[in-house]
Amino acid sequence: MMVRFPNAVIRLLCSSFVFVMGRAVALPFMALYLTEHLALNQQVIGWILGGSIFFSTLFSLYAGYLADRLSKNFLMKTAGVVVAICTVSLTVAPNAWTVLLALMCIESALTLRGISLKATLADLLPPEQRAKAFSFNYMLINVAFSLGPLLGAWLFAIKLTGPLWLAAGFSLLASQVLGKPAVTNKVSAEIKSSPAGFKATMRVLRSDRRLVLFSMGSVLTSFVFGRFVSGYLSQYLIVSQGAQAAAQLLPFILISNAVTVVLLQYPVGKLMQQKYLFRWVSLGATLYAVGLFGFMHASTAMSWVVATLVFTVGEVIVIPCEYMFIDMIAPADKRGSYYGAQSLAMFGAALNPVVCGFLLAHFHSDVMFWVLISAALLGVLMYFAGTHSQAGKAGKPAQIVEEPMSTIAAMPEVLPEASKPQASSPVLTASQQLAGNRIKKLFPLS
Secondary structure, three states, rough: OOOHOOOHHHHHHHHHHHHHHHHHHHHHHHHHHHHHHOOOOOOHHHHHHHHHHHHHHHHHHHHHHHHOOOOOHHHHHHHHHHHHHHHHHHOOOOOHHHHHHHHHHHHHHHHHHHHHHHHHHHHOOOOOHHHHHHHHHHHHHHHHHHHHHOOOHHHHOOOOOHHHHHHEEEEEEHHHHOOOOOHHHHHHHHHHHOOOOOOHHHHHHHHHHHHHHHHHHHHHHHHHHOOOHHHEEEEEEHHHOOHHHHHHHHHHHHHHHHHHHHHHHHHHHHHHOOHHHHHHHHHHHHHHHHHHHHHHHOOOOHHHHHHHHHHHHHHHHHHHHHHHHHHHHHHHHHHHHHHHHHHHHHHHHHHHHHHHHHHHHHHHHHHHHHHHHHHHHHHHHHHHHOOOOEEEOOOOHHHHHOOOOOHHOOOOOOOOOOOOOOOOOOOHHHHHHHHHHHHHOOOOOO
């Protein structure tokens, strides 16, 4: 359990839970609040919410750069203050433009805090404990989003701005729970030796083919998982069974998803080992595909619940794997930048409702599910290509990305032998090796 982590990590995870509670209290009611407060139509609200997320996703690259240059503890506390101030400003925002500006600041601060949190966990914990910490943090996020909306609904019924004020209070409280910084002097020295500027850091990120391929894999898996309940499943149920049937089924799906994540996230995270990461992500993506196939053919509430359970186990596996793949290749002095690049996976979640809505409008509903299944399998191919790719482009020095852990050297199924010629395309290499049935040895996973 969490008590096995160092005190600094326990404080960090508790702070994360308090901070996410603030999001969970207010976020589900943001569209309703904007409708009631400013009488905005749904199209404008959609542009505001989508635009703020799009901006924060782009900002994630610079947020990662900041996490490598400044105190992560300071950045997390600053993010909490920014979220609190901007959330309160929403209670007096006079028009849509001020709301958009406030939400852009809020989403960017959330991104900055999330990247700083992950980088700090990596700084404080040895490699063998990081998967457990990432899994535990993700479990706490789901617990917060299980409790927060209930509290927010009660406050929203009492006073329109109630959830916003409470969310601001949680954000400030999270900074107090965080306490003093606990990063070692060794890490501080590594930060001082890192590249001098943002452009230099971006050149390093672009030159690391593994980072590019892992990020592409994250975009694809995020496209499959991101907003799967509030996005394409809701759209599919409304189109195929009507709004009333959708309203009856969605609570079963949401509860099944939340309970499964809370019960399994930490136990599964404890089993993961970095040298078997590709096998784990392959299993998770396969469960995504099986769950999607179940959604395609579900006809009763029980069949929807079973498909959701299978899909959610895939989520429980894939989410920490995405972080661990980046942690595996990130140098200690550039962890923030690498996690910032991985945060671009949010583009996949942002594209999901747009693409799925288009497919449902113009094709048979099965087409949407086959596209999602294909995206999940293509994501596995990207991870496979990344694990078999060199650190940088041809002609680039090998020290651009140093291996942070000695365990990587003991991964014959992950890294290529030095004697093997490198194909011009790592994706082509991965396709050829998968075609050669390299994936047949999926187990053992730990």
